Amino acid sequence: MVVAMKASATVLESSIAFEPLVIAADRCKGCGLCVDACPKHVLALTEGPVNPLGYHPVRLVDSIGCTSCALCARVCPDAVFDVYARPKGV
Amino acid sequence: MVAAETIRPLEADPAADPVARRPLLMKGNVAMAEAAIQAGCDAYFGYPITPQAELLEWMAKRMPELGRVFVQAESELAAINMALGAAATGARVLVSSSSPGISLMAEGMSYLAGSELPMVLINVMRGGPGLGSIGPSQSDYFQATKGHGHGDYRVPVLAPSSIAEAVALVADAFELAERYRTPVMILTDGVIGQAMEPVSAAYRLPERNPAGWELTGAVDRPPRVVRSLHLLPEELERHNKALQAKFARISEREVRWATEDLDDADIAIVAYGTSARIARTAIERARGLGMKVGLFRPITLWPFPSAALAELAPRLRAVVVVELSAGQLVEDVRLAIEGRTSVFLHGRTGGMLPTPGEVVEVLRRAWALSAVRPEPGRLGGDDNDR
Amino acid sequence: MTAEPTLAPPAQARLVYGRPDALTDRSSHYCPGCGHGIIHRLVAELIDEMALAPRTIGVASVGCSVFAYDYLQVDFVESPHGRAPAVATGVRRVRPDAFVFTYQGDGDLAAIGTAEIIHAAARGERFSVIFVNNGIYGMTGGQMAPTTLLGQRTTSSPLGREAGLAGYPIPITEMLALMPGVTYTARGSIADPQLIGRTKALLRNAFQVQLDGGGFSIVEVLSTCPIGWGMTPVAAMEHLANDVVGTYPLGVLVDRRPGAAAAKRG
Numbered sequence: 134m135v136v137a138m139k140a141s142a143t144v145l146e147s148s149i150a151f152e153p154l155v156i157a158a159d160r161c162k163g164c165g166l167c168v169d170a171c172p173k174h175v176l177a178l179t180e181g182p183v184n185p186l187g188y189h190p191v192r193l194v195d196s197i198g199c200t201s202c203a204l205c206a207r208v209c210p211d212a213v214f215d216v217y218a219r220p221k222g223v
Numbered sequence: 224m225v226a227a228e229t230i231r232p233l234e235a236d237p238a239a240d241p242v243a244r245r246p247l248l249m250k251g252n253v254a255m256a257e258a259a260i261q262a263g264c265d266a267y268f269g270y271p272i273t274p275q276a277e278l279l280e281w282m283a284k285r286m287p288e289l290g291r292v293f294v295q296a297e298s299e300l301a302a303i304n305m306a307l308g309a310a311a312t313g314a315r316v317l318v319s320s321s322s323p324g325i326s327l328m329a330e331g332m333s334y335l336a337g338s339e340l341p342m343v344l345i346n347v348m349r350g351g352p353g354l355g356s357i358g359p360s361q362s363d364y365f366q367a368t369k370g371h372g373h374g375d376y377r378v379p380v381l382a383p384s385s386i387a388e389a390v391a392l393v394a395d396a397f398e399l400a401e402r403y404r405t406p407v408m409i410l411t412d413g414v415i416g417q418a419m420e421p422v423s424a425a426y427r428l429p430e431r432n433p434a435g436w437e438l439t440g441a442v443d444r445p446p447r448v449v450r451s452l453h454l455l456p457e458e459l460e461r462h463n464k465a466l467q468a469k470f471a472r473i474s475e476r477e478v479r480w481a482t483e484d485l486d487d488a489d490i491a492i493v494a495y496g497t498s499a500r501i502a503r504t505a506i507e508r509a510r511g512l513g514m515k516v517g518l519f520r521p522i523t524l525w526p527f528p529s530a531a532l533a534e535l536a537p538r539l540r541a542v543v544v545v546e547l548s549a550g551q552l553v554e555d556v557r558l559a560i561e562g563r564t565s566v567f568l569h570g571r572t573g574g575m576l577p578t579p580g581e582v583v584e585v586l587r588r589a590w591a592l593s594a595v596r597p598e599p600g601r602l603g604g605d606d607n608d609r
Numbered sequence: 610m611t612a613e614p615t616l617a618p619p620a621q622a623r624l625v626y627g628r629p630d631a632l633t634d635r636s637s638h639y640c641p642g643c644g645h646g647i648i649h650r651l652v653a654e655l656i657d658e659m660a661l662a663p664r665t666i667g668v669a670s671v672g673c674s675v676f677a678y679d680y681l682q683v684d685f686v687e688s689p690h691g692r693a694p695a696v697a698t699g700v701r702r703v704r705p706d707a708f709v710f711t712y713q714g715d716g717d718l719a720a721i722g723t724a725e726i727i728h729a730a731a732r733g734e735r736f737s738v739i740f741v742n743n744g745i746y747g748m749t750g751g752q753m754a755p756t757t758l759l760g761q762r763t764t765s766s767p768l769g770r771e772a773g774l775a776g777y778p779i780p781i782t783e784m785l786a787l788m789p790g791v792t793y794t795a796r797g798s799i800a801d802p803q804l805i806g807r808t809k810a811l812l813r814n815a816f817q818v819q820l821d822g823g824g825f826s827i828v829e830v831l832s833t834c835p836i837g838w839g840m841t842p843v844a845a846m847e848h849l850a851n852d853v854v855g856t857y858p859l860g861v862l863v864d865r866r867p868g869a870a871a872a873k874r875g
Contacts, residue, residue, distance in 0.1 A: 210646020
């Protein structure tokens with residue numbers, strides 16, 4: 134769930150704008166290992182739409198809850214995750 | 224067995240040194256091994272099997288001396304695969320074996336051909352099938368010329384009939400292999416492997432020309448893959464067509480054969496390797512008895528000199544194939560001649576060699592039968608004749 | 610290759626984990642949740658971290674991972690089924706400066722290739738073997754492997770593997786550990802992120818053995834085949850963690866590196 138960014142800069146905007154995960158959804162095969170591995174339970178497979186491979190790709194359902202621990206990236210067989218650390222104050 | 228010390232060091236200039244040019248008495252297996260070394264062979268992989276163990280032993284001694292690679296593999300199956308790996312990096316590779324071991328290498332040869340990897344394989348043929356015997360034979364002709372392993376491919380096959388010729392063909396084989404990116408086979412037999420003959424140091428070192436497919440580590444270039452798997456039918460068909468085009472080019476340019484005494488001949492003996500040498504003596508005797516006989520000696524068994532033989536056939540009353548098998552070369556001869564003249568076979572198996580006298584008898588019978596009945600037929604002699 | 614976060618924060622975000630450069634940018638043919646994907650990724654991470662790509666010549670084998678050369682950005686030679694250790698021997702002997710590894714499954718290494726792996730190990734050949742053991746033949750449709758567990762159902766052991774008919778799972782890595790030419794032998798698992806991390810460390814040790822001029826090194830990685838096992842990827846990982854390790858215990862089996870603890874020298 135991507136949150137829209139407001140034009141004017143301030144702390145409020147930054148705290149909801151940061152996405153710690155960049156997910157290559159088109160390569161995801163919906164295996165669910167990341168959903169199971171995530172200690173914060175912030176990942177889920179999308180329901181409904183499938184990607185070009187025919188799978189339900191994973192998405193980050195709670196950006197704020199993600200701690201950038203990267204366990205998802207470490208279990209992913211298709212290396213779909215790039216994980217970024219949340220900058221201070223964001 | 225020639226002592227290593229009598230072989231000139233590679234840095235010496237053979238032209239300048241009369242000692243280097245003096246013929247040495249060498250066993251065939253050793254001469255072929257040294258020829259490979261002098262031709263720049265980087266790596267040898269093999270497994271002991273009679274009658275070519277001396278080739279492996281010579282390599283075991285010489286290659287480490289020269290800082291090159293020698294491995295006695297755990298089997299012929301492993302040896303041909305080590306060769307595949309080394310060849311994939313662009314190294315000049317030799318493998319040798321004898322008939323049962325060559326059977327184990329059939330899989331590897333198919334992969335080498337499909338992956339288009341150059342290397343040289345020497346077969347010192349022995350009696351078969353199965354464990355057979357350790358005597359000489361020519362019963363792997365089908366195996367060599369029809370590809371050994373699975374799939375649509377051919378392999379150039381060179382057949383020397385003397386040790387000196389074997390030495391020359393080793394260098395030619397490496398050159399052919401690299402020019403066309405193909406495994407090349409040298410087909411010899413236990414006589415050539417085990418006999419000792421004078422060999423002049425007429426070795427040759429073919430040039431190296433890296434072509435851009437070799438696996439050397441992807442430095443400043445995209446990675447390369449050496450493979451034979453092409454799962455998409457369209458892709459594999461394309462690959463096979465390219466291979467066939469290569470084989471057509473080889474067939475056009477690399478056919479070799481030799482002829483003796485054929486200008487006025489009524490009968491030609493077709494034979495290769497050791498059979499050709501026996502035939503030569505038989506021809507001398509036959510000529511002495513008034514028969515006009517000559518020799519057609521294929522040197523490349525693939526590509527087979529079909530056109531030359533087809534051209535010769537109409538002026539002959541008979542062709543007699545002499546081979547150390549139950550009849551393999553004779554099929555290619557019959558195909559080439561296409562019924563234009565009678566074809567007879569005298570084959571010996573089991574390690575038995577025909578004597579020149581025996582071959583003269585065969586020529587007599589062929590003469591008589593071909594006068595009576597121009598179509599191909601039985602020579603009517605012993606079981607070895609057809 | 611990594612991408613920027615979709616919304617740039619005020620300060621540049623630090624990349625904690627990015628897709629390895631040594632992995633090609635394409636979707637793999639492996640099934641969802643297949644262990645090969647994880648193991649390829651670990652190999653790619655190590656190739657990046659140890660700067661090995663320019664000198665690597667990999668040897669691909671036959672099995673589901675036959676297309677490893679499509680996913681790892683290094684020179685590769687494809688070998689016939691089981692022959693990878695012989696092919697790797699040929700590569701290594703003529704290219705002393707290359708980094709050479711084989712990537713083999715359980716059929717390739719422990720069935721048809723048994724002679725080749727044992728003799729490469731016996732010769733102490735200086736290359737690293739990544740042995741992926743998922744106890745089944747995935748590529749050909751899920752038949753029994755030499756490492757299939759007793760009682761495990763496969764398409765060629767439909768009633769479950771029975772020792773009397775089909776023998777016992779083969780402890781090939783334990784067998785290899787006996788040989789003096791073998792410098793490092795270890796077994797890891799990919800059942801959870803922590804075990805994945807440990808397996809990466811084992812692989813790193815094996816690669817380093819080669820770089821340090823040591824002998825033969827092999828890491829067996831217990832892996833999953835969700836489709837072949839008839840389980841979801843998550844259930845397959847649980848089976849791996851709970852059941853497979855009973856037959857194939859984890860750990861370093863032998864460590865003959867100079868300076869290794871005496872107990873592990875075997």
